[in-house]
Amino acid sequence: MTTETTGTADETPLFGPQSQFSSFFDDPRWALAMIRATVLEAAHPQIGAALADNSTFVAHPWRRLRNTFLSMRRMFGGDPAEREREAARLNRLHARMSGTDYHGRPYDAMDRAARAWVVATLFESAVTMCRLSGQPLDQDTMERMYAEYRAFLAALDGDAEELPEALHDFWGYFDRVVENDLENTEAARVILYRLFDHLPAPALLDGAPTLWAAGRAVAGPLLGAITVASLPEPYRRRAGLPEMPGAPTLMQGAYCAAGLARFLPQGWINAESIIELLSLSPDSDDPRARTMAALGARMKQASALLRLLTPLSGNPAPDRAPSAGTGEGRRSAEEFFRKVLDQTGDGHLDWPDLAAMARELATRLDLDEPEETRLYDAFAAWWRELQAALDTDGDGRVSADEYAAAVPSLAGPALIRVAEVLFDATDKNGDGTIDADEYHTLFHTAFHRNLATTNGTYSRGAFVRDFLSFMSGRRSSTPYDPLLADA
Structure with a gap:
């Protein structure tokens, strides 16, 4: 089992608030990196089949985001007992996921090589997000962060032997998996071409579907193009992913713009608060929900105006009014x-x-x-x-x-x-x-x-x-x- 620190007592702990991982948690670039990592995970045949058969990320993406975020908080937190308990929960969850893909090939969510690839994509995407935003990590920081991710894998599997021990060997391992193992899986295609275009509104913004649909119509294709452009070129070539003109420049601009958040005062961006806010029901007893409900009333007015000025094709659902009485219907x-x-x-x-x-x-x-x-x-x-x-x-x-x-x-x-x-x-x-x-x-x-x-x-x-x-x-x-x- 990997230890809590990299060796000596004065070195930075691999888990907890002082870890390199924790420094990225409230970084807006992390959202782009996580999308990229998820596509690379889904492109692995074992993982893609497990996602296609068992995951709720298509129908309930915001719920999946919240649960994933909270799980990673527990795994990278400073409490060893909480980390061990969360690792046991994740292992029980994954042990219940096995079957065969549409090619008849077996998959098992407990497959050690596939689990190592999940960790590998998280690490590599974090390194890539820093490079694309013009803030590349120095060698010592990459070494320390790689040790953190190997410790994360060890907390799940009991050891980290499926990932190379040394960072300089990791890059060869990553390139080999990209070249030899990744496929244009159904799960990867769904993330790139269906999820962004049909992303449902989070619970708190569900009352203004027209306004949400208008914003999604613009942001969805942009997110898809940015993600495709950021993927490794060998995978894009083998999967036949389109290369949109200007997409690399758009991707670079998105990462650089997100990287400007480092100039904001510390604490201005809190990922946990944002995810909790998006997950709030309009009828929640949380005081923030009442504030957002007032904002929602304004959004409905804007939604109605937008519908008059630029009617969408088809018959979009009308904005839902709050239910009366018990809220049931x-x-x-x-x-x-x-x-x-x-x-x-x-x-x-x-x-x-x-x-x-x-x-x-x-x-x-x-x-x-x-x-x-x-x-x-x-x-x-x-x-x-x-x-x-x-x-x-x-x-x-x-x-x-x-x-x-x-x-x-x-x-x-x-x-x-x-x-x-x-x-x-x-x-x-x-x-x-x-x-x-x-x-x-x-x-x-x-x-x-x-x-x-x-x-x-x-x-x-x-x-x-x-x-x-x-x-x-x-x-x-x-x-x-x-x-x-x-x-």
């Missing part, structure tokens, strides 16, 4: 299937979709074993129940048409069991009720129920009824939408 079967059931965004319901629900709930509740496995097992039983009832053509998954045609009542025994297991996991103190703090841990948003009328608690029966109403009654719900439906 009926949603169509198609919307329920797309927003809630189809977590991976592939147009079908199968086990990875329900596994994604279990993963999100376990992440919110920060579950350890055996509670995490109990939750997964409950969702697995629900999937078997759904498959038996709805998979009419026997292809092993449920299509939107099969779901809509059946118009089923999903509140069978297995779903009731999911609700009961979720209640037990949320009820941390085991007193048979959920108090306001326990509820907030799960939902991180305002709870439109007067807890004072029930002595400040939420009973098992009420919890199960509300959960079933949302999951089977296709009723939009202010607490549950940010958890399972919002992007």
Whole structure:
């Protein structure tokens, strides 16, 4: 196992606030580097297949961003116990992801070489972002940062043997993987050509879809062009990626402009605060949500004006007004299937979709074993129940048409069991009720129920009824939408 420091007591720790990694966390360039690293990860056949089959990054990119950010904070934090616990959680998560790609080749998210490539892309993209922004790292800084990333891999795998020990050997390893292993995978194509163009609005900006669509129509292609131009030339050539005129200059300008943030006063840019803000539901009890709600009203006015001046093609959805009363309303079967059931965004319901629900709930509740496995097992039983009832053509998954045609009542025994297991996991103190703090841990948003009328608690029966109403009654719900439906 790699040690916490690079050797002597006076050297900078490999983890914690003094690490080189931590210095990049609030750097705007890091956003561009992370997109680039994600494409290089997705271009690896093993990783690309795992992403295509199991990831929610298409349907729920903002949720995926938040969870990834928090995980990396834990892994690179200064608390060894928290890092060990997060590494164990990640290993359990990845151990549940295996299968075959569309070529019939097996993939396994626990494959050591593939996991090493993920770490390699993060390190190489950090070095590249500094070079492209005109602030290249000196050799000592690169050596120290490479040691940090190898320590990160060791925390996951028990050792870092899949990555070269010396930095000067790393570059040959990286070039060999790019030349010999990377492919134009479906996952890489989705990130470059679908995700940016169809990126859903974050929860807090979901009330002005016209304005968001107009901004996305400009920013999406630019981000795609910048990312393609920043990829290694051998991969761009082998994958047949287009070379847009002026894209290298645009890429250089984007990195240099982001690099100017170093002149801002320290603390002006806080990535964690920005991600938390984007993740807030408009109905959240967070004071920042009320401020953004007022801003949202202004945005809606601008959105309406934009729609009058430059109408979009087709029939864009109107700006949504806040729901009255309890914040709940009926949603169509198609919307329920797309927003809630189809977590991976592939147009079908199968086990990875329900596994994604279990993963999100376990992440919110920060579950350890055996509670995490109990939750997964409950969702697995629900999937078997759904498959038996709805998979009419026997292809092993449920299509939107099969779901809509059946118009089923999903509140069978297995779903009731999911609700009961979720209640037990949320009820941390085991007193048979959920108090306001326990509820907030799960939902991180305002709870439109007067807890004072029930002595400040939420009973098992009420919890199960509300959960079933949302999951089977296709009723939009202010607490549950940010958890399972919002992007």
